[in-house]
Every structure is written in C-alpha cells, then in structure tokens.
Amino acid sequence: MGPQTVNEFPGGKEADPIIGDFLMRNDLVEAVISCDAPMRKANMGTFWGAPSPGCLYDLTHRGENNDQLTVFAPSDQEGEVTYVRLIKDGSDGEAAIETFVSGPSNGGVEKSHLYRLRDGMKGLLITTTFNNLTSATKEVVTKDSIPRLRALHSVGKVQVADSNDPASRVGYACGWVEEEGSTIPTETVVLNPGERIQVTRFFAIGISPAEAYGEVAKRQGKTGILFTEINDDKGENVLTTEVEIEGEQGSLTAYTNEVGEFRVNLLPGDYRLTLHDHGRKRMIKEVTIH
Known part of the structure; x- marks a missing residue:
C-alpha cells in the first residue's frame, strides 16, 4: 500500500496499518500483513517486545472497519526478516504474500510463511515451511502466538478467542489443517540435517468465537x-x-x-x-x- 491508497486500509480498534504494508481482501474479509520496515511492531509505540514484520496484523470483515486483532504470529514469528513480498496478486483467483527468513540469519534454519486468500474464505490459509540447512539437528517452534485477545482457549483442535469488548461482535479461531501437503505438528519439532517440514493453519474470523471456530472446523473434517x-x-x-x-x-x-x-x-x-x-x-x- 502506498500514499495514494491509504484510504483503503481497514479500520477498527486494533487496526494499525502503515504505508508499505500489504492489504489482502476478498469478497468477505480484509487482512493486513506487516511490511519489513525496520523495527515494525504491532501498535507501534505501545506494543513492546521484538519487532514482528511479516505477521498478520489486521483481520476484519470487509467494509466493516472492525479489526480486533493485535497480531497473529505464525509459529511465534518475531524479529527481523529477510523480506516480505507479493507472490500472487489475485488475478488467477488467489492472492499470496510471503514472509521469508534466510537460513544464515536464523541459525541455519530457513523459514517462510505464505499467506493465501481466495474468494469465499472467511480467513487466511497460512503455510509455514522450515528447512534445516545445517549438518546438526535443530528444534523449531510451530506453536502460533495470538496475544491480547479475550478468553483465548482450545476447543478440540481449534484455538478460539473473543474481542476484548464482546460488544464488538468479532471472534477469531485458528487450527491446523492437512492441506497443501502439510502435516499436523506438535508444538516443537526436531529437524534432522537437511530435513524440511511444512505446516498449514486456517486463521478465521466470525461475528463470534463460535462462528470463527466453525470456519476452521469444517476445513478439518x-x-x-x-x-x-x-x-x-x-x-x-x-x-x-x-x-x-x-x-x-x-x-x-x-x-x-x-x-x-x-x-x-x-x-x-x-x-x-x-x-x-x-x-x-x-x-x-x-x-x-x-
């Protein structure tokens, strides 16, 4: 997004896009992936901790300007990244943004997060790939981070959360799916030398935690x-x-x-x-x- 398109940014209590971020939208939702600007953080001046470029910062129903998400960090993503770039512009029916962290900058483990969106999806399909480029075993974290939401808990295989103000009528949910050749992981995975693993989750929005949960559950079975x-x-x-x-x-x-x-x-x-x-x-x- 550039200076000429800032009026297209989604709004809401937790919306905080800046110029350079990536806007993804379909017929149902709008999402913002943070750019790789130095020290990019959610809520900038008020969100402490490591920078989080290349993460999901905003997700709201299209046109409602009701974002309640501070940040979703796939596989606890934090720290500077090698790049965030557009992979697909939606002209073939799918939009895709990739966050990439090179092996040399990440202890020898190459890492990428691919955010995908198609019409009819009430959320994003997010695929993370780890590739151990070293001659030693490496442990990686697959557990996602969803801070600052109310009543975050698990219902079966799905994490659900409500807005901090229930009157906002927005809920979120996230769960692993066996799509795109991905496997269902444990919270941490040990990679052998040269080993690669790919995991995918669906991160959904609804007018309630229950509605968001259902969007994830129907992709699981x-x-x-x-x-x-x-x-x-x-x-x-x-x-x-x-x-x-x-x-x-x-x-x-x-x-x-x-x-x-x-x-x-x-x-x-x-x-x-x-x-x-x-x-x-x-x-x-x-x-x-x-």
Whole structure:
C-alpha cells in the first residue's frame, strides 16, 4: 500500500496499518500483513517486545472497519526478516504474500510463511515451511502466538478467542489443517540435517468465537450446521442474545446477528445451549448435530 491508497486500509480498534504494508481482501474479509520496515511492531509505540514484520496484523470483515486483532504470529514469528513480498496478486483467483527468513540469519534454519486468500474464505490459509540447512539437528517452534485477545482457549483442535469488548461482535479461531501437503505438528519439532517440514493453519474470523471456530472446523473434517433464530414472546427478533455452546470438545460463545439469528458449523455430537440476554430469563436447550 502506498500514499495514494491509504484510504483503503481497514479500520477498527486494533487496526494499525502503515504505508508499505500489504492489504489482502476478498469478497468477505480484509487482512493486513506487516511490511519489513525496520523495527515494525504491532501498535507501534505501545506494543513492546521484538519487532514482528511479516505477521498478520489486521483481520476484519470487509467494509466493516472492525479489526480486533493485535497480531497473529505464525509459529511465534518475531524479529527481523529477510523480506516480505507479493507472490500472487489475485488475478488467477488467489492472492499470496510471503514472509521469508534466510537460513544464515536464523541459525541455519530457513523459514517462510505464505499467506493465501481466495474468494469465499472467511480467513487466511497460512503455510509455514522450515528447512534445516545445517549438518546438526535443530528444534523449531510451530506453536502460533495470538496475544491480547479475550478468553483465548482450545476447543478440540481449534484455538478460539473473543474481542476484548464482546460488544464488538468479532471472534477469531485458528487450527491446523492437512492441506497443501502439510502435516499436523506438535508444538516443537526436531529437524534432522537437511530435513524440511511444512505446516498449514486456517486463521478465521466470525461475528463470534463460535462462528470463527466453525470456519476452521469444517476445513478439518465433517461438520453439521446449527442454525437458530431467537424471538421473544411477541415474535420479535432478539438481537442481543449470547449463547454458550457446550459440547464434548469444550465451550464456545455465539452471538445473534442483526436479524436475531446465528449459524455455526459444529462437529457431530450432543450440545447444551444456554441463552443469555439482559432482563430475560435464561433458557437451556439440548441439540444433536449429525
């Protein structure tokens, strides 16, 4: 992005793009990958620690200017990088940005993160590759870093988090997927001399943690759809309901949309729904997803 296009940057409480960053967008979402400017940090003056060029700084629904993400650092990426560059401009239906760290600058382990986006995706597919260029074994960290989000926890194979202000109605989720020839890793991996490993995760956004979770879960395997419309005793749509979804894998929070509905992809199984709203009696429902 340059001086002539700064008006296209996404907005939000945590949005902090600068000139030189990379904007990715499709029909559903907008994302910002930080450029390789010296000492590039999320929230610049207020975010302490190592610089984080080449990381995902912003992710919001397209046109809503409601970014709530401080930074997503794939495989705990931090420190200066060799480069961040455009790989594909979207003309063939896919946009791709690559962050690259050379072996000599990283203890002999070459590392890259490839961010990809296509229409219809409510998030980014992020592939990390480690390549041990040395004659010794090397341990690498694959665990991702998602700081400064509320209620970050795991539900089965997916990490989910809410906005710091739930009224923002934005949730995020991230989970490993076996796509693009990738494997599902442990948090750390030991690479033998000359060994290479590739891992891919899907980082999703939704109007709630539950909705974002569903976007990841359906890429991991079979899911069913839980669709609910919430009305009061007069038949009017209720727009402010919070729904706790409890299942065998853990608990998720869902919020109704602007017409009092929510739609979530869930793994097959039994779930307990607890509906909360200000000034209304709590309601509990049991459902089964096939």
